[in-house]
Amino acid sequence: MSDNSSELGSDETPLFRQGSLPTEDFGMAGNPNPIGLPFFKNMPTLGVQQGQEERASLLGSEVYVSYQSSSSDTVYSNRHMQEEEEEGSGLAKQSGLGYGTWRHNDDGVTITWRDLSVYVPQKKGWLKKNNHHRPFKRVLNNVSGAVRPGSLVALMGASGAGKSTLMNALAHRTPAGVIVDGDILVNSRRANKIMTSLAGYVNQDDLFVGSLTIKEHLTFMSRLRMDRRRSSRQKAARVMELMKELGLLRSQNTRIGIPGQDKALSGGERKRLAFAAEILTDPPLLFCDEPTTGLDSYNARKLVRLMKDMATRGKTIICTIHQPSSEVFAMFDKLLLLAEGRVAYMGSSAGALEFLDSLGHTCPSTFNPADYYIHTLAVLPGHEHRSRDRIKRICDNFAVSAYCKDIDITIQYHENLALSHSDSGDSFPGDPLMANVPQRPGWLAQLWWLTWRSFLDSYRNPAIHSIRILQKILIAILVGICYTNVKLNQAGIQDIEGVLFIFITENTFPSLYGVLNVFPQEMPLFLREYKNGIYRSDTYYLSKMLAMIPGFIVDPVVFCLICYWLVGLQRHAYHFFMTVLITIFTANTASACGFMFSAAFESIPYIMLFLIPFDVVLLISGGLFINLATMPWFIGWVKYLSWFMYSNEALAITQWADVKNITCEMPPGVPCINTGLQVIDDYAFNPSNLSNDFGYLGLLYLIFHLLGFIGLYLRARRK
Numbered sequence: 001m002s003d004n005s006s007e008l009g010s011d012e013t014p015l016f017r018q019g020s021l022p023t024e025d026f027g028m029a030g031n032p033n034p035i036g037l038p039f040f041k042n043m044p045t046l047g048v049q050q051g052q053e054e055r056a057s058l059l060g061s062e063v064y065v066s067y068q069s070s071s072s073d074t075v076y077s078n079r080h081m082q083e084e085e086e087e088g089s090g091l092a093k094q095s096g097l098g099y100g101t102w103r104h105n106d107d108g109v110t111i112t113w114r115d116l117s118v119y120v121p122q123k124k125g126w127l128k129k130n131n132h133h134r135p136f137k138r139v140l141n142n143v144s145g146a147v148r149p150g151s152l153v154a155l156m157g158a159s160g161a162g163k164s165t166l167m168n169a170l171a172h173r174t175p176a177g178v179i180v181d182g183d184i185l186v187n188s189r190r191a192n193k194i195m196t197s198l199a200g201y202v203n204q205d206d207l208f209v210g211s212l213t214i215k216e217h218l219t220f221m222s223r224l225r226m227d228r229r230r231s232s233r234q235k236a237a238r239v240m241e242l243m244k245e246l247g248l249l250r251s252q253n254t255r256i257g258i259p260g261q262d263k264a265l266s267g268g269e270r271k272r273l274a275f276a277a278e279i280l281t282d283p284p285l286l287f288c289d290e291p292t293t294g295l296d297s298y299n300a301r302k303l304v305r306l307m308k309d310m311a312t313r314g315k316t317i318i319c320t321i322h323q324p325s326s327e328v329f330a331m332f333d334k335l336l337l338l339a340e341g342r343v344a345y346m347g348s349s350a351g352a353l354e355f356l357d358s359l360g361h362t363c364p365s366t367f368n369p370a371d372y373y374i375h376t377l378a379v380l381p382g383h384e385h386r387s388r389d390r391i392k393r394i395c396d397n398f399a400v401s402a403y404c405k406d407i408d409i410t411i412q413y414h415e416n417l418a419l420s421h422s423d424s425g426d427s428f429p430g431d432p433l434m435a436n437v438p439q440r441p442g443w444l445a446q447l448w449w450l451t452w453r454s455f456l457d458s459y460r461n462p463a464i465h466s467i468r469i470l471q472k473i474l475i476a477i478l479v480g481i482c483y484t485n486v487k488l489n490q491a492g493i494q495d496i497e498g499v500l501f502i503f504i505t506e507n508t509f510p511s512l513y514g515v516l517n518v519f520p521q522e523m524p525l526f527l528r529e530y531k532n533g534i535y536r537s538d539t540y541y542l543s544k545m546l547a548m549i550p551g552f553i554v555d556p557v558v559f560c561l562i563c564y565w566l567v568g569l570q571r572h573a574y575h576f577f578m579t580v581l582i583t584i585f586t587a588n589t590a591s592a593c594g595f596m597f598s599a600a601f602e603s604i605p606y607i608m609l610f611l612i613p614f615d616v617v618l619l620i621s622g623g624l625f626i627n628l629a630t631m632p633w634f635i636g637w638v639k640y641l642s643w644f645m646y647s648n649e650a651l652a653i654t655q656w657a658d659v660k661n662i663t664c665e666m667p668p669g670v671p672c673i674n675t676g677l678q679v680i681d682d683y684a685f686n687p688s689n690l691s692n693d694f695g696y697l698g699l700l701y702l703i704f705h706l707l708g709f710i711g712l713y714l715r716a717r718r719k
């Protein structure tokens, strides 16, 4: 046991007390472990003092331990623990406490952690890149603790004490690169990835798709997070219930908005919405990072009351909280104080005052205890040395206190239980806890709801649609006007080739650059939702891709409808529709390239650094500015990556292949180009390549998207 440990969940009455084992109760006088149960091997001696509602017994090969809960009328039983009320043999009956009916095996989560240290990487300088000894900073220092079902724990401490770090570590949501050292057990099983489905986590900073309304956001979350076996009606009912409970009903159709841009919801409403989304599944374990920050006192009280009700129903809730009012603070039955990455106290809220009082830190009667704790455990500017000494003394004293010893026994108990599991306690198969883990929707359902959200977002963003289409119309008119005098003669060849290239560039650059922000902008939201196991990275990527397709069909159609007829290109339906089809392929391939860069790099400046040179080479190898046959061999291959080249060739074939009579108004002796095939040949294109061009455009589209997805996937795994 570390020097920093404590126990929660048992009010003033500790779960176990050290002392002599009442062996007569266990029927194993003189031998605390008569059948050699592995979990008893390292078990500290259990003791029950007379008159306390604590009892341990061994019945057959199963161990039963019951104890009084914090709510005084409920007995929670741990794994391998059962209530004794049916047998009538426990103290429950004797004491007439009317023990509750639920068992923690089915409904509750006990979380314990021992000697937990967390190291965060320090920023590496550019020059130190090759230094393998990357410096780490320890932000949690051998922290231990335990929380039982039915507990609402206030996790407090000054800013930077390590509260969020501890919660992240416990919730298995630590960012990549951060090292977590120590044991975390959930119902005596080693915490693993399942925690992301089992536990809810309300983050300090809320992230949303701002264009959605409250109801839409909760609907989306309910469809992706709630058990797939629940009907749509049940999911909708849960959404309504939560909106009602959290006072969001009246603003259910209000858009969430983006703070600093189009703020719609208040900070408090955003907090409540984030909270609602996390408790949709009624998780047995809930972590809340400052859920009341930004709420008025009424709403803060209401929210904590809701958490309290959840705890009364057997949920395990750990919540960081800053400056709670006395009334709100009183609703927390347990308290965990952190200071400088160490535990300064863990136990009942009332016990904290006694503990600090015993060290000479007496809370004045006029003070809110919560404020007093923070003040006592803060490193005060100008008094750093003294503050740190004070914190060290408190933490050291706590480490040898009775509170700490009690929790040590609880942790030990669960560690021993973990040893007894045949699967080494590494996972949860067959564990009743798994019944609490919602079955997430299948791949198609994920794709459907993600695409639904992306479509809504895209549809509601005027910058993406109306402005872009307006711009398209203006450009199409201007280009059309410039080329109205095009004739099918020698001078007209250059004009037609020029305007065809403009068809390509006008459908390339807006598509290419218009999507660059798709991933950088939404990356924090994606990473959070992905890490929370709400969806997979492939469904997310595909949904973004699908949501963009309609825009990249409408744009080329609008452009061609105006420009094609103004310029007076070949006036047959076949030529027009082929031109539209080629520009649609072009726009989508360009957007795929934009997606690739957007997904692969973190920020727009980095994207530009690589995209612009890439773009220029592709443009040159499009075939208008250079005869492709003359490109040097070492760079000539780039043309195969250039959708400019495929589109240009396809458009040239469409326009020229069946032209037989190009007017020649040159003086005698000057050679003329008389047929379209000659034009095609002049640009080093091949008239039989039309279907190949479509094929290569499609292939490039797939390759760019595949690379884009790989980029996104790798980034998601790295974070």
Ligand SMILES: Nc1ncnc2c1ncn2[C@@H]1O[C@H](COP(=O)(O)OP(=O)(O)OP(=O)(O)O)[C@@H](O)[C@H]1O
Pocket: 120, 121, 122, 139, 157, 158, 159, 160, 161, 162, 163, 164, 165, 166, 175, 178
């Ligand atoms: N990934 C990280 N990289 C570098 N430093 C980190 C990282 N995570 C946490 N820290 C540092 O660890 C310390 C504890 O951070 P943490 O966010 O846990 O504090 P906190 O108690 O939650 O503070 P607050 O109440 O202000 O949110 C801080 O000094 C913080 O700067």
